[in-house]
Amino acid sequence: xxxxxxxxxxxxxxxxxxxxxxxxxxxxxxxxxxxxxxxxxxxxxxxxxxxxxxxxxxxxxxxxxxxxxxxxxxxxxxxxxxxxxxxxxxxxxxxxxxxxxxxxxxxxxxxxxxxxxxxxxxxxxxxxxxxxxxxxxxxxxxxxxxxxxxxxxxxxxxxxxxxxxxxxxxxxxxxxxxxxxxxxxxxxxxxxxxxxxxxxxxxxxxxxxxxxxxxxxxxxxxxxxxxxxxxxxxxxxxxxxxxxxxxxxxxxxxxxxxxxxxxxxxxxxxxxxxxxx
Numbered sequence: 001x002x003x004x005x006x007x008x009x010x011x012x013x014x015x016x017x018x019x020x021x022x023x024x025x026x027x028x029x030x031x032x033x034x035x036x037x038x039x040x041x042x043x044x045x046x047x048x049x050x051x052x053x054x055x056x057x058x059x060x061x062x063x064x065x066x067x068x069x070x071x072x073x074x075x076x077x078x079x080x081x082x083x084x085x086x087x088x089x090x091x092x093x094x095x096x097x098x099x100x101x102x103x104x105x106x107x108x109x110x111x112x113x114x115x116x117x118x119x120x121x122x123x124x125x126x127x128x129x130x131x132x133x134x135x136x137x138x139x140x141x142x143x144x145x146x147x148x149x150x151x152x153x154x155x156x157x158x159x160x161x162x163x164x165x166x167x168x169x170x171x172x173x174x175x176x177x178x179x180x181x182x183x184x185x186x187x188x189x190x191x192x193x194x195x196x197x198x199x200x201x202x203x204x205x206x207x208x209x210x211x212x213x214x215x216x217x218x219x220x221x222x223x224x225x226x227x228x229x230x231x232x233x234x235x236x237x238x239x240x241x242x243x244x245x246x247x248x249x250x251x252x253x254x255x256x257x258x259x260x261x262x263x264x265x266x267x268x269x270x271x272x273x274x275x276x277x
Contacts, residue, residue: 035175035192038228043096043124045156046177046190046223049073049147050125051087053080061178061221062092062147063230064157066267069102069149071128072258073221074235075138075205077145078130086137092149093125095179095190102126102153126151131266139263142256143205143235145221146266160260161229168209168231168257172197176215176234176253178222191216195224201254208235208254215253224255232257 038044045064049071050057058080062073071092078086098106106124113119126149133139139146149155173194180189195213215222215237224232232255239251260267 034228039190039192041156043094043098043100043156044190045158046179047071048093048095048179049077049128049145049221050091050093051078051080052089052091053083053085053087056080056082058087059218061219061223061234063177063223063233064155065160065230065263067154067157069126069151069153069155070131070263070266071147071149072223072230072233072263073145073147074233075143075145076235077221078137088130090128090130090147091125092128092147093123095121095123098122098124100156102151102155104151138205141206143203143208144233144256144258146263158223158225159229160258161226161231162259164261165259166226166231166257168197170197170199172226174211174231175225176211176213176219176222177225178216178219178234180216181218192225195253198252203235203254205235206256208256210252210254212250212252214250219253230258 047062047064048059049062050059058077060074060077062071062077064070065072078090080087094101098104101124104124104126106122108120108122110118110120128147128149130137131146131148133146138144173196175192176195177192178190180191193214195211197209197211199210201208201210209232215234220234220236222234223230224234234253234255236254237251238254
């Protein structure tokens with residue numbers, strides 16, 4: 001698997017790609033070392049999306065799918081539950097080194113954890129537009145949202161698993177990528193954990209696939225990988241009954257399949273679709 005991220009040549013203005021070629025064994029077996037290499041990328045192509053309402057904010061996961069800053073996430077990331085309305089103000093942030101990203105607004109967080117004192121990391125964020133699909137906030141009739149960061153430069157990106165719609169089998173093992181607490185900016189912890197395909201779900205946004213495994217509150221919009229490449233976006237979670245016991249991060253998640261041709265109208269045009277105001 002090849003994952004690319006931009007670097008600025010010393011003393012020069014030009015940007016170029018630094019590509020890490022992960023071992024071919026990732027394609028066959030998702031070896032732990034290969035997943036570790038992906039998690040250690042800095043910056044990662046995985047991001048946090050923040051939608052601002054009148055008084056509250058909603059956060060979820062996302063993944064960069066083009067070098068010019070298109071981000072794929074869950075469509076309901078724009079919904080502010082507490083206010084019963086959709087947001088039109090979005091911010092997308094990377095957690096990691098800012099010097100390998102286009103110019104944005106950066107902030108250094110310092111916090112103390114139970115197992116480490118004085119932990120410090122950078123968060124770089126960009127304003128973003130939600131791209132409409134035939135006038136809709138939801139891409140291709142699914143619970144998918146496409147965002148465009150307002151910045152010039154080259155962003156790290158993930159590859160799609162397939163050009164055309166892929167197929168899955170019951171029992172296949174995939175990997176869910178998510179920041180463990182996206183609603184907490186002072187928490188950089190990132191997970192790549194296995195999920196197993198077990199069924200399907202007929203939803204208001206169409207047919208989705210079901211997988212069992214581990215997730216956290218706020219993992220919606222998380223990238224789902226097959227052989228290290230993007231094959232799905234988490235939509236919803238169906239938790240174990242936790243009445244009176246708080247969050248139990250086990251149960252079922254539903255997700256939409258994604259493939260490159262599904263976004264071809266913006267990824268392959270020289271004049272991307274403009275957001276509707």
